[in-house]
Amino acid sequence: MASIHREVxxxxxxxxxxxxxxxxxxxxxxxxxxxxxxxxxxxxxRVVTFxxxxxxxxxxxxVDDATRRVAWAAVGGPMTHHNASAQIFADNAGGTRFVWxxxxxxxxxxxxxxxxxxxxxxxxxxxxxxxQS
Numbered sequence: 001m002a003s004i005h006r007e008v009x010x011x012x013x014x015x016x017x018x019x020x021x022x023x024x025x026x027x028x029x030x031x032x033x034x035x036x037x038x039x040x041x042x043x044x045x046r047v048v049t050f051x052x053x054x055x056x057x058x059x060x061x062x063v064d065d066a067t068r069r070v071a072w073a074a075v076g077g078p079m080t081h082h083n084a085s086a087q088i089f090a091d092n093a094g095g096t097r098f099v100w101x102x103x104x105x106x107x108x109x110x111x112x113x114x115x116x117x118x119x120x121x122x123x124x125x126x127x128x129x130x131x132q133s
Contacts, residue, residue, distance in 0.1 A: 001081065002110035007099040008121045009091055012128040017096040018068045018088045020128060024060055035123035046072075050116070081105040082113075098124060 010017060020030040024046055028036040038049040045059045061071040061083070068088035075082075084102040091097045100117055104110065 002107045010096045014090040014096045033127040
């Protein structure tokens, strides 16, 4: 199983970053602006449309205020398994360390998913540092 770990430091208060991350229905307007173009909520899930036209149905597994972590699982689509989480940590300079981890099968999908995660983190950094969230 492929496991992809990405993290980025963002110059924003961790509370503001967590507010945007935990708002799972506003991924396209508060967090991953430009990378995600639409989100439609369903009971227990969100349907996410990405800028490249891909659509994913993501079951929301957890929104944990105590650990500032959101976990989800993508169902359907080309992967036989996909679970991911994003978590907010305070850094020593008063900013945020944003950690995103995805585990998936088949392994051959890893380069594509890693590239999308890199694009997503760039969009997240832009949105949070510009105050769009």
